[in-house]
Amino acid sequence: MAAHNELGKEGEEAASAYLSSRGYRIRHRNWHVGKLELDIIAEKDGELIVVEVKTRRNTRFGLPEEAVTERKIRRIVLATDAYVKRFAIDLPVRFDIITVTGIQPPFSIEHIEGAFLSPVW
Template sequence: MAAKDVLGARGEDLAADHLISAGLEIVDRNWRCSQGELDIVARDREEIVFVEVKTRSSVLFGHPFESITATKVARLRRLAAAWCDAHEGTAAAIRIDAVAVIVPSRGVAEIEHLKRVS
């Protein structure tokens, strides 16, 4: 596994732990379809939450949230619709969130949760 993949997997694990500690229930992880992949699908009370996780080792090349463009949000909306189609009857309401994880080579990881990015 490439170092980038290891960092990404670590970030997703930290993001999932953060979401659980915030009271969300993880419903699905790394769900794939022909259109792409959703990092985390969670439930927050009556909402199904589609979470994009962006992990970096530093902010030297920008904050992780900076990589979430309008094109990326549109793709996440399509993926959310595909997930809902595949899991009929599970979503009364949906939202799209993002979690930024910065994992320095030394020290403690920083996690930011941005709700309703779209």
């Protein structure tokens, strides 16, 4: 596996552990529907939380959360809609971003709750 893929996998592990340690129940990780993917789907306090994880070695070329573009948000929302329908979920949905920065653990982790809203088409 390429080094950047390995770092991304480690970042998702760190993000998942971070959420679990704060009382989130992880429902799924790397859930796919067609070509769409959700990194982490969690639940806490009666909310479904969809988490996009962005891992970077450093912020030299910008902040990790800047990689969550409008196109990416639309794809996350489409995948979330499929997830909610597939599992017949009747909970409010929140979209978060977790940024993971560093070369190896312990990483610097930032949790951006309510990072974006579902766009209106």
